Amino acid sequence: MKESFFQVVSVAEFTKLLATFPKAPVQERELSAAFGMSLAETITSRDDLPQAHRSSVDGYAVRAADTFGASESNPAYLDLAFAVEIQNPSDISLEPGHCAKITTGGCLPPEADAVVMVEQTQELGSDTIEIRKSLSPWDNVMLRGEDVQAGENVLAPGTRLDGARIGLLAALGYSRVLVHRHVTLGIISTGDEVVGIDEPVRPGLVRDVNSHTLSALAVAAGAKALRLGLVEDNLEALTAALKRGLEDCDVVIISGGSSVGTRDHTLEAMQSIPGSRILAHGIAMSPGKPTILAAAADKAVLGLPGQVASAQVVMQVLVMPFLAHLGGHERPFAIGPTASVPAKLNRNVASRQGRTDFIRVSLEQDAQNQLWATPVLGKSGLLKTLLQAHGLMEIPENQEGMTAGSQVMIRPLI
Amino acid sequence: MKESFFQVVSVAEFTKLLATFPKAPVQERELSAAFGMSLAETITSRDDLPQAHRSSVDGYAVRAADTFGASESNPAYLDLAFAVEIQNPSDISLEPGHCAKITTGGCLPPEADAVVMVEQTQELGSDTIEIRKSLSPWDNVMLRGEDVQAGENVLAPGTRLDGARIGLLAALGYSRVLVHRHVTLGIISTGDEVVGIDEPVRPGLVRDVNSHTLSALAVAAGAKALRLGLVEDNLEALTAALKRGLEDCDVVIISGGSSVGTRDHTLEAMQSIPGSRILAHGIAMSPGKPTILAAAADKAVLGLPGQVASAQVVMQVLVMPFLAHLGGHERPFAIGPTASVPAKLNRNVASRQGRTDFIRVSLEQDAQNQLWATPVLGKSGLLKTLLQAHGLMEIPENQEGMTAGSQVMIRPLI
Incomplete structure (x- = not known):
């Protein structure tokens, strides 16, 4: 077992670390099966479009x-x-x-x-x-060639194929395209207190929420999800499950319980993979601080917080863009103009400097088409705060909160 | 053949007609396979959540x-x-x-x-x-029961199962749920000038763009898409294809070429289905006016404009919400606060009263987190206008355009 060390990184640094992992291999696919995937070639038009006036x-x-x-x-x-x-x-x-x-x-x-x-x-x-x-x-x-001229490069590698771009490829006669293949995310659940969702519970036990939520969100990010089961919370069992997961998947998440023992085992299991390196042990964000990132050869292993709401925030803010990166997307960590919604904050929100806060907010639209964001109060461990929220408001690490009336960007919860 | 008549309806009336079609049958599914689907039962909590402090x-x-x-x-x-x-x-x-x-x-x-x-x-x-x-x-x-109390109804029929709701169901031990099954949309392509996307083209011929775009967008709406092929543009062939499509699918779209003959054949094929009724022949919207809606027994048949950009706008604004309605979604035609993006319009846009206009716009974010919408100019038939746009701005039928500086809501293009 290698020496353990504690290395908390900023959200920006964590994102940079994620961006170093290689994109998924390239495959040829039928156009109709390529929606939402990312191009791995430059598309050049063979003809003028339209071909005549x-x-x-x-x-x-x-x-x-x-x-x-x-x-x-x-x-x-x-x-x-x-x-x-x-x-x-x-x-x-x-x-x-x-x-x-x-x-x-x-x-x-x-x-x-x-x-x-x-x-x-x-x-x-x-x-x-x-x-x-x-x-x-x-x-x-x-006019002839007004849409596209013969020989023109019309789509660049890394372009996500949305409806309009699938249409353009069809118009240009590309019935097959090179794209990055689907990424497979493996999810290991562990934790002494975690039982399967079919199991009865009593105080002290909780059902395995995270593997279900995380696999749903992986699919929403265009990846495939493989639930690798609920693994006993000890180093041997976790390490064995992680090794199997790394054979079958491009990324493996260990979704831990919240006990200190589980967190230790997660870290040790990562370290016990030959050649692995711990890249980050903690992120300066809330929720989501106890997130771990390791590299095993060129694959990423993530330890996610056991707390349900924390796990979902880390998944949406960091892991879903990471899956898009692996899937070949050009700028997965940039938030495009339609991926977040501008709103005005309707009260002051405090935040600690040196940490990026993601605040759950509900949204309401007034008669002037102005959206108002209201922070959803409640303890971060409750599911309710997620159910009542429409999105996440980010407070950057260099800011000490936001004042009422601020114009903010809200990322819709998925 | 029944008598033909021309019945242009408003967008609101068209939406009301769509809402009369029955939702898809109910099936039991594993929770992990129910993401994005709509509940068909009331979910009641058996336990307090948490079960203890x-x-x-x-x-x-x-x-x-x-x-x-x-x-x-x-x-x-x-x-x-x-x-x-x-x-x-x-x-x-x-x-x-x-x-x-x-x-x-x-x-x-x-x-x-x-x-x-x-x-x-x-x-x-x-x-x-x-x-x-x-x-x-x-x-x-x-606190015990702070999230959910035993006996509480926590989710209503028609609720779309997003990440947080999948998590709640897992926490409550619902490993299987009743949902409306996936809706299958069949797409028939026709038109004398339309050829397969693998075919060579010459002036006068265009490749079959729409069936690829529409099937991609159907999948994005949570439905299944079945491309029923490129059918010869005559009444017999179209009617036969439509009959087959109605056997296998919940909804059938005929994506026509733009010739008058094709439009006539589409209408006649719909009318030749025994017991069918034409519900709308034209919508007071731009683009998208030459859209047809018929009912064959309790299934919908839609004739979509051949023009690529028009077809995509009708698909996104009307057909995708319709597929969500059939899939059991509670309020599919309402646009939730995160389904559209508020922006300020940066120039005057003219519009004709008595018609709903959907203007393609690009979005830019300024340093104050304000989004500015710029109409994408260019002839409506061009693919380019879709490629350059981020979303659609709706100008209601009772308005004669929008003035620069108006606060508008933009639906992101999918």
Whole structure:
């Protein structure tokens, strides 16, 4: 057993340590099975998108100059030359004074440079169309290459494939893409007082809440969760479970009970893996201080606090972004503009300097669309505080609390 | 074929129509497989939670009265009587002037009514503990039943099972729960100009973007997606595909091309299902106007616009909440405080009265944690507008646009 030492790090330092672990291997996947995953290649367009000038409305393709000055009171009159079949673009040029019927998505015939919406026209019979709108060139037209030009790099490695990006890949003909494969998180539960959720309890015993919550949140982070069972709280059993977990998983969490003995065994089990290193023993955050991070070869082992609310906060604030990092996401620890919600704090909240506080808050929206954040009071060990909260407010370590009326960013609880 | 008619409804009316479809059947599931699903039963607690007074810190259980007036400069001194084993609560009462060592989660011995944190104490040897803090009764104690009381109804049918609620169910010993089963959305692609994403394209042809985007978003909404293939654009083929889809799926979307012919065939295929009714033919919204809703027995059939950006907006704003409704969610069409992000609009946006507009916006955060929404300009048919946007801003039908500086709510794009 190696020497134990106590190394409390800041949230920022802990995040930097997490970012050093290598991303998951790359695999080729069908596009339809790649939603939410992170690209592992640069996507280059082979074609212009659209491939030709296309109408963005139903109406009539025209030469814009033929409509100049047209209005409700002074319409222009054009001859209907032909109708554009959507899948078979016309190669007949549009003559001056003529128009061609066209539907949304149809390709403009040669010499046409605008489309007038059907609502701004009238069919007058004898193939005469009344145009009640003056158009500028390229009105209601998606230009060839306006979305993407052939040869353009459109998506970079690390891009998370959301709905719009899956659509772009489909449009470009990428039916298979290289992505980082799913990350598997193994969860070991331990603790003298922890019993399975099917077990009866009596005072002194608690059911194994954390492995269920943590595996649900792992799935929400795009990973796979493997519950490795409730392991007896002694060094041999924990070490054996950890070794097995490291064979099958990319990351292993030991979700401990809260006794000091359990915390010691967690640390010792990590240290007993050959070549392992303890990277952090404690984080300067509340809740979540008794979190441990170790590296076993190039895999991470995390010891999470046994307290349910603490475990969930550490999971959401640190482990879920870490899983996204392993899954290949480009900036997993940055909080994008839609991943947190701005709100005004409605009372003063105290905090200790030198520690990052994550305060559970409920949110209420007033008639002016202003969100107000109210700290959820109650002992940190209670489940109730999580159930009543909508999100987490972060108070950075260099701040001594927040004053009422402050504009704050709230991360929704998942 | 039944008579065709054109019935444009408002977004609110369309939502009401969607809400009339019955929820998915109920099934029993393992708790670990129920994350994100909606409860179909009332959950009642069988026990108090916690089952006994428990410590929320590491330290010493005391009689609070023994610490009254204690401080850094004037500590109290107590005799260490015993240590509480976390899984085996002590039945020995704590005598006045004594304390008991306890860890987080440990049960208080009889007569103890507070816990002093270990950081506010000092072991002096000879089993004397120095207490440097005056405690009030029940300081650092989670009271028996403080989270949940035996017999209390803790979760109602329709509750979405997030991380905290999965945790609560585990704590209460619910290893299996009744939930509404997953909803299956079938997606038929059609359109003369639409080809598979593996196919080469030439001007006039486009790849089948929508079935990939829509199935990804269905999965994000907690449903299962079944792509029913690219079906020839004629009434017989479409009707046959729709009939098959209605056998295997809870909802079927026909994602059409944008030609008028395709739109007609979609409507006719819906009408050719025996007993079907067209509920809405057009929604007063932009984009998304050419959306069709029909009921075939108790299943919904939706015709979505062929235009990629329009289809994605209709999917996110209407179909994803509809899938949540079918999946048993209690208030699927209400937008909770964390499902949209308040921002200030940084320019005027025009809108037409009598129509709900969904404007794509990008978001930027300033140094004061204020989010600013900028409308993404560009023709609605372009993919680019979706790629550049972070979310959708809704302009209600009774408003003629929004002025710069308005406080608006933005729904993040998924």
